[in-house]
Amino acid sequence: MLRSVFAKVVHDQWRMVLGWAAFSAVWPAMYVGLYPSIGALGELEKMLDQFPPAIREFFASASLDLSSPEGFLNMELFTFVAPLLILAYTVVVGGGATAGEEEKGTMDLLLANPIPRWRIVVEKSAAFVIGTIVIGIGMWIGAAAGAAIADVDLDLVLVGQAIGSVVLLGLALGGFALALGAITGRRWLAAGTALMVVIAGFFLNGFGALVDWLEPWRPISPFYQYIANDPLSNGIDPGNALVLVGWAVVGTAIAIIAFERRDLAR
């Protein structure tokens, strides 16, 4: 316990992470568990069929097929809820990784120890990657439990890949928030700005599917990389995954450089 900056973050956050993972497990469990008992599913599908294709595409970047539990999950869980659950964690924790201690005023005390600044960024990032993965695992367990209880035939490997894609989305934007926090020293500014990028990315991907001139810009959106190839049906596309990992790595690298060079706030 408390052997390193990494251990300190774990010490501080494990309850919060486990709590959030449990909360995040509820949603897939609920959607999967309720799937067989939604009698009106056929009706819902009929209604969706009458939607203009554009709207359908906006809400489900992947194919809309409610006759399978995967299609239902894509629509209900992976379009919005799952990214929200993960991003709420990564953006806030990423934004506060170094900026939180700066704002609270503990950074001076921490850095009076013979520890290089880059190492604080790296250890905090490592803890935050693990936290994100734990929340992803929580979601997967939720989905698996829901499938077992309600006896739904669900490909849990593909569910795992789709959740993996959500985790990468979270890390990408968490890395962005981390960089902003390291540059500005202000956690809510960092988290808030990252959140705006999240929203912009969500709509860019959604509208990009509808608007011709936006279409070429869609790959800029992390949401496009996350879901456009429908990881729940096709598994994670390595190219998309690499782009998201790239976001996270570049974000962390920028955070390290910025944090090494900056005057610390007080």
Add this chain to the structure above:
Amino acid sequence: MPDPIIRTERLTKRYGRARGVDDLDLEVRPGEVFGFLGPNGAGKTTTIRLLLDFIRPTSGRAVIFGLDSRRDSRAIRRRLGYLPGELTLYESLSGVELLTYFAHLRGLRSIETGRRVAERLDCDLTREIKALSHGNRQKVGLVQALMGDPELTIFDEPTLGLDPLVQAVFFELVDELRTAGRTLFVSSHNLPEIQRICDRVGIIREGRLLAVESVSDLKRRALRRLELRFAEPVTAERFARVPGVHDLVVDGPFLSCVVTGSVDPMLRAALELRVDDVISHEPSLEEIFLAFYGTGATGGPPPESAPTPGAPGGTPGTPSEEVPHAA
């Protein structure tokens, strides 16, 4: 003379319009307790944060243990203890947990030294920091600064919020560390505190070093505000020529004045009459600045004519130890 523990060379930090520190040339010698005296906002904390590489100089540099404060910051911090001015600790940790954490980061084998210091200060390490009073947090701050038995410890306003009893223990600790040959750098806006514990003192005001003096010199020129009440009205003329007396104000039987150096001549003169009451005040920092360095509360840098060798406007490299004598 041995190499200084801290040496700053024209160290400067500017913050846009706000004042940082300007052309600071400072030397702290091995084994001394160096006081860094100045009012709030004078640049004490900025200087300390430059030394610790939390912020980077606009120009100039600092050398600690012969190492560059920027390039070799980590090696420096390995040998240094630090108590921040505005101390914030990890709220959810207990004292023991905080010490354990920092011991790991510093590569210390145990927190035994820390526990001993805590015992001296009567500091409860078992409670969570969020449950501690300001004074008790300050104790934990002192304990973590001293637990590695560092060669150099930097205290930024160490006694702020400590009750007098604990302050006394802190002064004892400082004396012991001095005896053990450790170097201490103590910032404070409190002159009596600096006089009590320091060997030499650097006086900083509005980002500029006014002077560096030995505390014994400072004490010799001690400044006192005296107020006397006589049994009968007195005249100012009677006291005007008493050595060391300034700012004499007489109003009927009431007399107030500032005395530099010994108060003996003034008291002897007073006792030729019947004295009903005597009150002696520690002077404020501003009064001292005014009396010794000819610079008042609001003005910018002191006028050229001010007797302040080694102070602002002085040529760089001027040894700042020269003692400016009071007018």
